[in-house]
Amino acid sequence: MNMLRRHKPLLILAAVLLCLPLVLPNNFYYDIAIRMAINAIIVLGLNLLIGFAGQISLGHAGFIGIGAYASAILPTHFNWHPLLAMVAGAVGASVVAAIVARPIFRLKGHYLAMATLGLGIIIAIVIKNEATYTGGPDGMPVPALGIGSFSINGEKQWYWVLAALLLFSFWASRNLIDSPFGRALRALHGSEVASQVMGVDVVRYKVAIFILSAFFASLMGSVTAHYIGFVTPNIADFFHSIELVTMVVVGGMASIYGSLIGAVLLTALPQALSTFEGWETVVFGSILIFCMIFMPRGLVPTLAERFGGRGEDA
């Protein structure tokens, strides 16, 4: 019983993911669900960094780009196994994150935002200009992901893969937040000086969470590349970074559910608004402005406070 209560959110998510295929009418809706899941996983990782640890990153799409291009380049040009390439990409992104993290996290506020922004743009430029390997601005095809003769094919198979990955990340994020590591993160968000006094190694934690979220971003970059089967430098674009940060902020900072809701909403909105004939950007912007004015803490925390009273404990 206790177990059941503790894992209630996880079970609800699992139930939703299980039942969703019953109401999805065709592959297009599967496709949207898959993209939502991909974004949700990236945003979960990013929210650990932005929401819980209070450190901004405007260059996260760069890490997604590293993963995506590792999955495209290594199997195509060097005959690596796609799974190995995916891991190599994630390790590569982590190494990049680790190298830049120490100097970058000496900065705070706007300066930190600037530095991460620069990092993302540099990665995007490298991808765009190393045309012999990356295919330049026109992008390159990505081989299918699989083991032996089996390869993941079609929206329905991908849906289950992403559903499993999303459940795992959701479970992992919840556990992480409730661990000593998570508490340390929240402490340093509250006050760096106070947490330092309490014996928290501030720099080490900031670096660790940065690397972790870069790792996940890169993995999801690989998954996106394999799923779509084609990758262009847009994926590492500055605008993609902004899109992800927007998902974190609209959904709710420091809220696991907020990450899910933010990713789901902002993935669905452009599709829903596409019938507005040229006004979609205006409507999209207005919705964001409305959210920020009336719900500055994000959808989930604001609504939870208004209706739940208890607030959110996840």
Added chain:
Amino acid sequence: MRKISLLKTLATAAVAIGASFSALAADPIKIGSVLSVTGPAAFLGDPELKTLQLYVENINKAGGVLGRQLQLVHYDDGSDAAKANAFGKRLIEDDKVDIIVGGTTTGSTMSMVPLVEKAEMPFISLAGAVVIVEPVKKWVFKTPHTDRMAAEKVFEDMKKRGLTKIALLSDTSGFGASGKKETEALAPKAGMTLLASETYGPKDTDITPQLTKIKNTAGVQAVFVFGFGQGGAVVNKNYKQLGITLPLYHAHGVASEEFIKLSGPAAEGLRLPAAALLVAEKLAANDPQKPVVTGYRKAYNDRYKEDVSTFGGHAYDGLMLAVEAMKRAGTTDKAKVRDAIEATKGYIGTGGKVNMSPTDHMGLDLSAFRMLEVKNGDWALIN
């Protein structure tokens, strides 16, 4: 007698009802389109969308195709290939369109290619690069000239003037990067020697370092610039400032009135290959393309009060190829329409004369490009 007239009335009524039913049953033919109407490629996507809307309207006013109206289902990918892929899926799976005309950039097109191949959906792309039709993909066609053709046309003209040792200057956009690749591959086959190859950013405001390097390279007889938009005008100005007097060539990506205006007197004497649309009024009266390009130019001008661009022309060609193929096939059956597109022979479009074949899904040859020179601040045809 009365009986007969009653029967007649009944019969007329039945026919009328039957006719109205069949009119109801004739669903519109759905033309799907994913275009980059916003974002960095908007200058391509915007005229493309306007052209499609204009001509779908015109065709419907004239009675539609196969007795059915056309319905344009279009989405904006914001110049993002991943979004193009999502909207492509939407067109195929949700809107269940009959044909797709669109894909503004090479990236957007290539991200939709696996989808249309799998769904067996005829697809006419409006993007430039050779990779779209080489190797030939069963369901994929394209209307614009390729970057390789531009290079071939320029080399042809250079050789006529006895210029064989050249320097290449390309921008880092998709257009320039692909053009650089094709030019470098083509040069040795065409008997040209590339003595230098420099690149610049499409938004650079100063390109003198690259040009200085080219100027100081011994033996260069001509300079070939492969780029897009305003960057080309900056090249022209810097070229004059450095006092370089070598013949200057551009690719078709800068071919617009705006380009001459931006460059001012620095554009004088440069040459470039371009589609006939740009010089519609100057074409010889017996030129087979003349009625098509002047007609399109007028229709677009009247409706939108702005200059036509060759990009809108690509969309015109794409739509017309699709409509022609449906008329010839007599159906919207996807496989039959595809076969009909592949069998297109002698279609005169804004881009040139199109002769498709199972090995050529673009169908244009070098005659589709006209060699132009800037004379007295205007384009002049040269033969």
